[in-house]
Amino acid sequence: MKISIELTLMPLQNDYEDHIKAFIKELRTSEFTVLENPLSTQIYGDLETLMPFLTKTMRTSFEKQKGVILNMKIVKSDRSDYEPDF
Numbered sequence: 001m002k003i004s005i006e007l008t009l010m011p012l013q014n015d016y017e018d019h020i021k022a023f024i025k026e027l028r029t030s031e032f033t034v035l036e037n038p039l040s041t042q043i044y045g046d047l048e049t050l051m052p053f054l055t056k057t058m059r060t061s062f063e064k065q066k067g068v069i070l071n072m073k074i075v076k077s078d079r080s081d082y083e084p085d086f
């Protein structure tokens with residue numbers, strides 16, 4: 001099953017930019033489609049392979065931070081080719 005996930009990482013410390021960049025760079029090393037914009041990062045792939053990868057990546061990021069929030073939205077479909085028609 002294909003899924004689309006929107007992620008927003010919000011470290012609760014002064015050096016937040018370094019942690020966000022490291023998280024995005026780790027996502028980029030994957031086999032999945034990763035798209036970025038100024039407010040969030042989207043990752044697209046198969047549920048069975050994407051979720052274990054994301055769990056590992058989240059754990060790595062969380063272990064390096066004192067406090068962090070990760071907002072995640074999951075859609076059941078691959079929306080990587082979405083283009084507004086308005």
